Amino acid sequence: MGVRERLARRAAREIRHGMVVNLGIGIPTLVPGFVPPDVQVLFHSESGILGYGGRPRPGLEDPYMINAGGEPVTALPGASYFDSAIAFGMIRRGRLDMTILGALQVSARGDLANWLVPGRRVPGMGGAMELAQKAKRVVVVTTHTARDGEPKILAECSYPLTARAAVDLIITEMAVIEVTPSGLVLREVAAAYTVDQVIAATGAPLRIPPVVDRYGEDEGRA
């Protein structure tokens, strides 16, 4: 199991039965594969569907059916279609229980930057501002550091923000970190890492509670 899959599997554990959940593009799109069958979720997509299911078998894709990442999806029983204004009305009105998003940077206060790398990559914010600001719970899945080794979890974001004080939980290949009103709290450390390694790779103060859980110890088991 690769890093992307491990992150998606840990993020899937945040999902509870009956939730309405939106998944960002990238690693979050892998999350449904790790949600247990007895946990029923309504997945929301900005493309205009609530209640989408997995990818159809090759050759059975419907050209009229995509999720926000442009991937082919199916409609589950109970699904509904709607226009883009309603798709975002649901978000703004607070009807989404959770969104799982990627990140470029997250600050100690939960500020999120995930739409623009100044001077390099300017894809645009798409629906990320609404999702980050308005979903009841915002879970970020990201590598702990950037490709150049720089921390992505920082005292302050240097990239333009998607939303302020938005993130509730950060899941990386090293750790699970909760954003609280008094700062970042280390909740879990991945099996392959130590608390000190996590602290060294994090660019913001990290509170270490007496009990820090391990995650990913059953990796490799069936």
Add this chain to the structure above:
Amino acid sequence: MDVGMQAATGKVVSLDRALSVITDGVALMYGGFGGVGTPPTLVEGILEKGVRNLTLIGNDAGMPEVGVGPLIVNRRVARLIATHIGSNPVAGELMHRGELEVEFSPQGTLAERIRAGGMGLGGILVDVGLGTVAEKGRQQLAVGGRSYLVEPALVADVAIVYAARADLLGNLVYEKTARNFNPLVAMAGRVTIAEAGEIVPLGALDPETIVTPGVFIDMVVQSRGIKWKWSWE
């Protein structure tokens, strides 16, 4: 059928007639999400006609060969108001070279700005983007003790949409996630052209299922078929 109805059925026109209103420099609004739901026959016609200096208003820049992507790749667009251009790398290159002006809007905000334009409103109040660059150039208002950005409504010279089915009055029915921005865009054009997969007689659409009433639609053209390609191809 009375005389008024007969006149109204004149909405079904040739592609050439529809393209006659799309000229150099117009503001063109389009439906579609990643190209799905963007009217392919109209986009191809605009490209072949050689129209230049367009302002495009819609969700995204498509992909290089899908949606409005070919208009951008072939340098027909001077300005783009959109939420996302990541799926069309050429759009990003042109923007960095200063050959394409891009104004970004959060997706839900753009949808409501278009809807407001179509509904005859002056704009919307929205708190999404407060504390970010989305504030830039926007008036702020306090209503009920809360702060909002004033986002002006958007209308366009011409709006183009794709519908699965249209009747002779321009009543439209969409299909699945190809609906997306289309019903909003359909209302916000000074002239709106609907490209339809199928054009049916009056009475063939159940009035309960019509999403866009034909009163918003000026012209209907027959689609030559959808050509959307998706990320899995």
